[in-house]
Amino acid sequence: xxxxxxxxxxxxxxxxxxxxxxxxxxxxxxxxxxxxxxxxxxxxxxxxxxxxxxxxxxxxxxxxxxxxxxxxxxxxxxxxxxxxxxxxxxxxxxxxxxxxxxxxxxxxxxxxxxxxxxxxxxxxxxxxxxxxxxxxxxxxxxxxxxxxxxxxxxxxxxxxxxxxxxxxxxxxxxxxxxxxxxxxxxxxxxxxxxxxxxxxxxxxxxxxxxxxxxxxxxxxxxxxxxxxxxxxxxxxxxxxxxxxxxxxxxxxxxxxxxxxxxxxxxxxxxxxxxxxxxxxxxxxxxxxxxxxxxxxxxxxxxxxxxxxxxxxxxxxxxxxxxxxxxxxxxxxxxxxxxxxxxxxxxxxxxxxxxxxxxxxxxxxxxxxxxxxxxxxxxxxxxxxxxxxxxxxxxxxxxxxxxxxxxxxxxxxxxxxxxxxxxxxxxxxxxxxxxxxxxxxxxxxxxxxxxxxxxxxxxxxxxxxxxxxxxxxxxxxxxxxxxxxxxxxxxxxxxxxxxxxxxxxxxxxxxxxxxxxxxxxxxxxxxxxxxxxxxxxxxxxx
Amino acid sequence: xxxxxxxxxxxxxxxxxxxxxxxxxxxxxxxxxxxxxxxxxxxxxxxxxxxxxxxxxxxxxxxxxxx
Numbered sequence: 160x161x162x163x164x165x166x167x168x169x170x171x172x173x174x175x176x177x178x179x180x181x182x183x184x185x186x187x188x189x190x191x192x193x194x195x196x197x198x199x200x201x202x203x204x205x206x207x208x209x210x211x212x213x214x215x216x217x218x219x220x221x222x223x224x225x226x227x228x229x230x231x232x233x234x235x236x237x238x239x240x241x242x243x244x245x246x247x248x249x250x251x252x253x254x255x256x257x258x259x260x261x262x263x264x265x266x267x268x269x270x271x272x273x274x275x276x277x278x279x280x281x282x283x284x285x286x287x288x289x290x291x292x293x294x295x296x297x298x299x300x301x302x303x304x305x306x307x308x309x310x311x312x313x314x315x316x317x318x319x320x321x322x323x324x325x326x327x328x329x330x331x332x333x334x335x336x337x338x339x340x341x342x343x344x345x346x347x348x349x350x351x352x353x354x355x356x357x358x359x360x361x362x363x364x365x366x367x368x369x370x371x372x373x374x375x376x377x378x379x380x381x382x383x384x385x386x387x388x389x390x391x392x393x394x395x396x397x398x399x400x401x402x403x404x405x406x407x408x409x410x411x412x413x414x415x416x417x418x419x420x421x422x423x424x425x426x427x428x429x430x431x432x433x434x435x436x437x438x439x440x441x442x443x444x445x446x447x448x449x450x451x452x453x454x455x456x457x458x459x460x461x462x463x464x465x466x467x468x469x470x471x472x473x474x475x476x477x478x479x480x481x482x483x484x485x486x487x488x489x490x491x492x493x494x495x496x497x498x499x500x501x502x503x504x505x506x507x508x509x510x511x512x513x514x515x516x517x518x519x520x521x522x523x524x525x526x527x528x529x530x531x532x533x534x535x536x537x538x539x540x541x542x543x544x545x546x547x548x549x550x551x552x553x554x555x556x557x558x559x560x561x562x563x564x565x566x567x568x569x570x571x572x573x574x575x576x577x578x579x580x581x582x583x584x585x586x587x588x589x590x591x592x593x594x595x596x597x598x599x600x601x602x603x604x605x606x607x608x609x610x611x612x613x614x615x616x617x618x619x620x621x622x623x624x625x626x627x628x629x630x631x632x633x634x635x636x637x638x639x640x641x642x643x644x645x646x647x648x649x650x651x652x653x654x655x656x657x658x659x660x661x662x663x664x665x666x667x668x669x670x671x672x673x674x675x676x677x678x679x680x681x682x683x684x685x686x687x688x689x690x691x692x693x694x695x696x697x698x699x700x
Numbered sequence: 701x702x703x704x705x706x707x708x709x710x711x712x713x714x715x716x717x718x719x720x721x722x723x724x725x726x727x728x729x730x731x732x733x734x735x736x737x738x739x740x741x742x743x744x745x746x747x748x749x750x751x752x753x754x755x756x757x758x759x760x761x762x763x764x765x766x767x
Contacts, residue, residue: 529717536728537731537735538723545716548758550762551758551762554704554708557712558713560713560716
């Protein structure tokens with residue numbers, strides 16, 4: 160594959176430019192990064208057109224986001240790109256943590272089998288975007304306008320009027336809905352003058368992506384206070400094309416211009432991996448980070464997703480992954496609203512659920528950062544104490560925080576959740592609000608047979624559905640919000656879903672999060688839960 | 701009952717963060733004083749000499765291995 164970073168996307172004058180009246184589009188997305196592209200692909204999968212405005216004329220210049228978590232891979236699999244990411248990327252699930260020169264801890268992120276997708280795939284962001292752009296072209300529904308930028312945004316009675324800048328002047332677009340997926344420095348957020356407040360971290364980190372031949376397993380290695388970066392931390396990760404991500408904490412005082420000089424960065428690389436190392440640089444970048452989010456992700460007809468809505472430290476790979484999960488949460492809701500099936504207020508739940516997810520991710524990444532870069536001397540004393548104890552004391556290993564790696568948020572308090580007939584604590588991993596766990600079916604994978612629309616999952620040791628369930632399937636499949644059916648007797652799946660000894664019925668949303676679950680089946684209860692999950696009925700049950 | 705050496709904290713990250721936050725704004729001297737008080741409170745709560753002795757030995761052993 161030629162270097163996809165060399166692909167230049169030319170500006171093409173749109174037919175919308177130069178018209179007397181602004182052209183109308185149902186959905187305009189600002190930003191062709193992972194989040195904007197996934198939102199467009201998911202909408203296209205549901206039959207909707209989208210225009211994407213992108214300032215640049217190329218893919219991500221650096222590798223940036225590299226760790227794609229299992230839930231993100233499942234979403235991408237639903238959109239038809241999962242296998243491409245696996246084939247091109249580096250699958251991994253194990254990590255090691257070192258303190259000084261000793262290994263203190265090793266972990267396995269997916270110890271159980273029976274999942275279609277691995278715990279993680281490492282792949283440079285430009286490849287992720289490349290596959291999305293190619294898939295977008297195939298839909299025939301996505302119009303990416305490269306080298307154009309949002310210059311103005313004003314709400315109208317039932318839409319958004321955007322002013323778009325191009326190499327040849329500007330033009331206007333009237334969108335029913337706008338998705339701001341234009342990153343941490345979101346232009347849309349600035350144009351709307353929305354405060355983006357939070358905590359700024361002083362410590363600086365140096366990323367070196369290098370190409371080298373290194374015979375080493377694909378594992379995440381993290382060092383606290385290693386001899387080659389005394390008093391600080393370092394991280395090593397494998398990416399596609401024999402590319403390795405090295406990340407060095409360089410401190411508050413480090414001189415930006417000096418650090419990014421290849422000869423200085425090379426000294427750090429050789430310090431970590433050996434004086435005689437044969438390598439070339441792919442990308443050098445110095446960064447500081449912030450933890451902050453918008454108060455509201457929905458502003459009328461403008462919806463903020465990804466870094467435009469929330470920004471966090473990279474430890475735990477929660478930025479890119481939570482952004483893709485924002486898009487996953489948004490697309491099905493916007494679909495139902497665009498088709499007039501659900502009321503607009505369903506989109507309030509996008510903020511409700513994803514702001515809660517952002518808070519969870521911000522909490523984890525902030526704690527990781529405080530552990531990795533202690534903010535005072537006593538904090539460092541505790542940190543080093545935990546690291547030292549971890550060698551002999553198993554409990555202390557659980558405290559070592561080199562990044563809590565991205566897992567999907569369970570929307571525990573969501574207003575869309577319906578009843579849970581399970582006992583407290585029973586099959587808690589698949590309680591209402593949680594993303595459905597994959598499981599092997601007699602014929603394929605659970606997550607392949609769900610998603611896109613609502614799905615009812617009937618789990619039972621018995622071979623055939625009870626007649627009252629079977630009799631309801633046709634009616635539910637033809638409802639205004641259709642519910643398809645999956646019937647499963649596979650033991651491993653029933654165990655994962657707490658239906659080992661008796662039947663269970665799960666209702667899954669189009670994003671494969673669990674809306675409700677019962678021990679028995681009632682058509683009226685399912686209809687009520689669907690209404691609730693689409694904000695058609697917000698009365699408490 | 702011997703000293704619990706396996707993880708016994710339902711949300712260790714949160715508890716750890718609470719300890720660290722309790723030290724915010726304190727000098728090292730005050731932080732050490734806070735730690736002493738905290739140890740005494742927890743030792744009283746445990747109230748089992750053998751367990752405290754085992755913990756003391758483990759902590760001392762970890763400290764002596766320091767480079």
